[in-house]
Amino acid sequence: MAASTTEKTPQPRLRADALRNRERIVAAAREVLVEYGADVPLDEIARRAGVGNATIYRHFADRRELIHRVTVSVMARIGDQAEAALAEEPDAFQALRRFVHAAADERVGALCPLLSGGIDRDHPEQVAARDRLVAGIEALMGAARDSGQLRSDIAIGDLMIALTQLTRPLPGWGCPRVEHPGGCDFDTFVHRHLQLFLDGLMNPARSRLIGSATTLEDLRSRQ
Structure with missing residues (x-):
């Protein structure tokens, strides 16, 4: 073949x-x-x-190869962000915040559907980029958890679901104007709601979550 x-x-x-x-x-x-x-x-x-x-x-050679290259490139860039945040930020939760906002700027939610369009997820380049990114995120979350700042009832899947959903373009996107001249753009919307989400991850937890923490295995079993 x-x-x-x-x-x-x-x-x-x-x-x-x-x-x-x-x-x-x-x-x-x-x-x-x-x-x-x-x-x-x-x-x-x-x-x-x-x-x-x-x-x-x-x-x-074709569109599929170009999309493959784009997804590998984006995962590599986000992996760089995870490693840089962990290495450069003295505060573990601030490192997690920095990473999440940087990943949002890559619009990962908009790029995720590309992975379901015939791209070979088991291609060695895809696997290597994905494994490196996952390791970086787990290191960030582990450091924040060890510092006592990250609540203990979440896992990497919870973070990834929120990040991809909040950065996914909204159908017929529109946003009411606010008082300052710049109005309200999609990037502002995303980062504002990511900040709310991140505040909800901080320990001590303000409420008890229903269900259990979402792992990567949980996400993969639903693909």
Whole structure:
């Protein structure tokens, strides 16, 4: 059986200009896929990246391969954020806060549906990026829990569900104007409600949660 497009043999090292083009395409694809979804025309991605359509196909065999690269890139960036927050913040719960807001800026909720569109979740690159990200989040939560600041009745699945749901674009998004001239944009909405969520994670808990903590195994069993 033929190998999938995301499992091609290693390619020669790219020239500097070709590497920059590839990076621009991935960055533009991330933005456009968040805004319009997986079915956006590749013409729009090329326009946003400032390259021609032929340049996209020189780097990526098809849409599936491009989406694969975008998801791996985003997980790697969020993994970087988790590790940096843990290393740089002296306060464990502040490190968790910093990570959650940084992950929200990647719009993980908008990108999650891409993973159900035929992407090989068991591809070695997907697995490596996902495992690194999970390890980083668990380290952050473990440090916050050990410090006594994170309530004990939640697990990584609870955090990931809230993060993906709160960063998912709302149908027909609209927001009432507020008093300051900037109005209310979606990013403000997301970070405001993430702050409320994070406050609810702090120990001592203000209420007893129904059900049990959600683990990664719980999430995977529902896929």
